[in-house]
Amino acid sequence: MTDHARIYVEEAEKYHLLISKQPLLHDVIEEIKPLKGLDVVDVGAGTGRLTVALAPLVKSVIALDASAEMLAVTAERLKQKGLRNWQTHIADHRYLPIKDNSADLVVAGWTVAYIANDEVKDGALNLQETIAEMKRILRPGGTIIIFETMGTGETAPNPPDMLKSYYKRLQEEYGFAHRWIRMDYQFESVQQALELTQFFFGDEWAEKVKQSQSSVVPECAGIWWLHV
Template sequence: MPDHTNVYKNQTKLYEQMISKQPSVLKTIEEITPINQLDVIDMGAGSGRLTSVLAPYVKSILALDASAEMLILNEEKLKHNKNLNYQIEVADHRKIPAENESADLVVSGWSIGYLGSSEVENNVHNIEKVMEEIMRVLRAKGMVIIFETMGTGFETPNPPEFLKQYYSLLENKYGFSHKWIRLDYQFDSLKQAEELSRFFFGDELAEKVVRENLITLPECAGIWWLKKER
């Protein structure tokens, strides 16, 4: 498996090209909660997959990521629209740089799992700290929505073994509701499908792409959401 820390630091444009082949999740978010005129925090905002689609509709958005390089791409998408109210900041999920009860919505796309993986030391404690921080910054009746992978190259959910404990914690310890959707990659050619899948997912999946001619690469995504009651 490629080193994603290196990807997010040194291969940001290639990563951005890859995720641009997936559909927007704006409608999925709006099915869970209205977003107009909310104060939003995007945790693990990266190159702006969620930030860029939410920013035109919300009151304000704070885009956070551990990678300064990814946030440069994020800001490139935002700075040309003078009507957007946004901030960009490098941050760790376990210490959100925001005031208590300052957000109506916290979103996180494919990011918290890096701390929650069972292959990471203190993963259960990491998730506990992340949840404490999310609840600290959310206002009463605020919502948190988390997106994570449920399997790449599969037509039905097949989550990675190292994320199952994390997902179980979300559902059974913290009380998140959940569902899954398809967010298939629609590549322009088989060559592009092979190159981009090999770059981010590794050789095994890339060989499957070639073998099965997967210009459309299936992707299952999990969505977990929870409202802060008070």
Template sequence: MREHIIQKRGLDLATHEQIYRNEVDAYEFMISKQPGLTKYINEIQPIHGLDILDLGAGSGRFAASLAKQAKSLICTDISESMLNLLDSKLEKQGTHRNWKTLIADHRKLPIEDQSIDIVISGWSICYLTHTGNERWEENLEQIFKEMKRVLRNRGTIIIFETMGTGTEIPKPPEYLKPYFHALTDKYDFKHRWVRADYEFPSFEEAKNGTEFFFGKEVAQRIVHNEWSIVPECAGIWWKHY
């Protein structure tokens, strides 16, 4: 799951690609400090007994809880390292094997037509739809075309994205605002935001546990404010078809 964006340096794809390949344990430790968000999914669409697609599943942030409730779960990501960690996590969890992992691009999913009840994507679509990518609008159209292709009639799409790290109220990055506006204005998604703070035992551990991903600006803010709890705002967009 591509959880967040380095605020100081913008969308640092090269750095994050390296993290998703080679620093999966550090990444998994960091996101383990956030609260579970499955309750918000269930408020939008109860997931028990459904066929679910976790798009950009990463190390299994959502999958660990989704697998317990789903009829079936497909987890896609372009990082094999992340999916290997996800697979190992679910195996250790002892969940009945109702999931599979697929290395896949959001724009071309190796999934059958009309086979999914709910598509969930957390902090992932943004990597193809930020304004630094000249084809972001085309990418978004392709992603939606694929999601709608695999979705059954009366299915649901739920998208989570960052609304700001180190801020107590939403302050989304400028390079994501057009994408966010497209979700509500062009694609008619409903929207809300919630807090998804990182909670560490101390501000030193908060700095050490997040700087590799968010960069020096956020780390300096953590030290200056002595934050053991690093504020994070998460946006949620959803639509029933």
């Protein structure tokens, strides 16, 4: 099994190369919550997939992540764009270092699942505490948007079993609306697809790419949002 925790600490740049092969999401977010003038918090920001896309469009953005190495990539990307309306902070999802009622939008991309899935002790409690923290930092009328996988290599939603209870809780216990989109990886070559899928998804996926000889790896993603 791939050690994602190690990757996020030791190979943040390579991880960013992988996710850079997927579509940007600012237009999807804009459909749910108009971005102009918003103060945004990106929970589990990683290398800035959402932070860097949103920063030019909003009033401010704070990127939070447990990995200092991932946040360093985010910071460098923001600096390269000449942006100044941002901060980064190391944080646990359940204890956000943000003041009450200080954000208009909280986004969380492919991150809450790590502490809320069925294979993690107290996954349901972790989700409860995370959602409570997100609500705490939001102003009235604020919005939470969560992105998670609905299946790598899938052309229609087929999420891993360990995530199904988490997704069900988002809708049934917390009242999130939901839809899904395609987030296919568009690699530059079959060789790059082989290398990067093996790096993050493991040998089984690398073998699938080898057999298909395709530089495109299908991916479905779920979007959950809640206006509070």
